[in-house]
Amino acid sequence: MNLTDSNITFILSAYGPPGPLNYGVFLLMLALYLATVFSNLTLMLVISSDSSLHKPMYIFLFNLAINGLMGSSAVCPAIMQYLLVGLKTISFKNCLMQMFFINVYGSCAYAILTVMAYDRYVCICKPLQYHTIMTPTKVRLLLSVVYIFPVCLFTVQVCLTSRLPMCKYTMYKLFCDNLTLVSLACVKTALDNLFGLWLFFLFAVLPLLSVVLSYIKILTVSFKASGNAQAKALKTCAPHLITFINFSSAILFSVVYHRFNDYVTNEINALMSVHYILIPPLLHPLIYGMKTHEIKKSFTKILRKNIFAINLSFGRPNNMVFSFLLVKT
Template sequence: MMENISSSSNLLLMEELGIPESSTYPVFFTLLFVYIGLIISNIGIIVMIIVERSLHQPMYLLFCNLSVNDILGNTFLLPPLLIDMISGNRLIGFHACVFQVFGAHTYGSASHTILIIMAIDRYVAICNPLQYNAIMTPKTVWTLSVSAWAFAIALVGILVSLSLRLSRCRSVIPNFYCDNASLFKLSCEDVSVNNIFGLFYTVVLLASSIGSVAVTYIRIAVICWTQKNAELNSKAIQTCASHLVVYLIMLFAGFIIVIMHRFPEYPFLRRLVAILFHIVPGSLNPIIYGIQTKHIRNKILQVFSRKIVPS
């Protein structure tokens, strides 16, 4: 009955997630607890960095961008999905769908741009340690952060605008959440411009991301190899390992989504991968930085030791 919505209606019908009815509640509570843990851990990291003056360093301040992005990106997806799972209502307003498209793609784009500026910070810290404080000033950190968000938002803004210019002749979203491809597929017009810019958007984002991270880490490796300084090498491993692991997790999850689009015969697996793309990096980022980064780890241990030790 709901599939017969008029194409002129402001309501759209989303695809089912495809979970067996017997598994609905276990999956619901699993996603709910993961989302709550993700929110608490990322907010905890942000609050700790803001409150502890010793953590007011460029590396940690730049990391706050990643936590904010993980919170926003998962909030655009998981709460609506959880509500739909319980209510069984797969309808969404057109404007709410557009809002979700913008949020989902900004999350993916900002994940790359934020990790680019974090790679630049690590490069300066290891390759120009004596000039680090002069280069990575509060103004520079602010400029890098704004640039990362502005570049991501500008790309996504153009992407979504190209879809909004099209008229609609369909009302069924061929996905369990709204993304740009599903949005422009609602039209019966020629969407070649959307496909071309979508390819351009993907190439620019991945090329700038992979290129920047590869160049910075190659330069860091060369510096460590040529100087053969044990202290420098130890610092490079401690400060770069967290960033590199987070980057590789995000990149791997993104590639899996692209690959799964080539296998439409596995729709549930494709949906599962799309969910994991959001929750796995967002859940692991604060854990990786909290455990691997010495200063944050020490501050976390201090906080818990104060609570355990009797007054």
């Protein structure tokens, strides 16, 4: 099938008809989405405006915030729109595009968290060599790998899925995903299955093993150190570890959602699917904002500076008015 001349439209049947329940869910999602955008933009502003935070750890965190905004914006506005309209339809092209951005969001987030674990490993296990290992060139190289590989490989997946002939056009989902699209096809090729399994290993299993290995080495070094060093290491790694566990649980919920959605209620289906897209991008900046001393310090400094500037602007007489009064007198 040639995607460019395809007019296929799918129906998303997981939404109920417009009514009080849908309107309530819409308001809740709107509040959560706005909170997600605000928290991530605030974190990005704090990191970019404070030169003391221009370090590898915070550069990776800045990119994690960008990725979170991309993932939530790829799905949440569409879900909110579907909650308010009668017939929930999506074209094949838009479905593939939505699937692409969701997959890139998830794989990039896991890759960034893996790179952050490596950064913590170098910081704690090789502190004297940290600045020679985590150079600006090395940071740029790691970020390039984080983005280029998912974009290229999921582009291939979209091309493979777009060639499948479709026999069914109704999906009981809130948004599009590759497994659902493949299940709607008239035929299923071994290439699609093998490529999907390879992507899962590359972007889910391999990062998980890398993070676990990094923390095993960190714990090994920490146990041999003094009590103060152990406490410092734990404080340094706690935000990342909490964030990683949060995102891993979201991925687990997503797997359950895709594999067992026929055996659970509609409400649980909706909760598990939205959890993967909305909750991690909302919690990641909040976790780092509350658990990282440097970010809290920078945020407080920026807040005080702006409040002080506002107070000065209100307390100072307007120059034009002041000059006018002088002329009059």
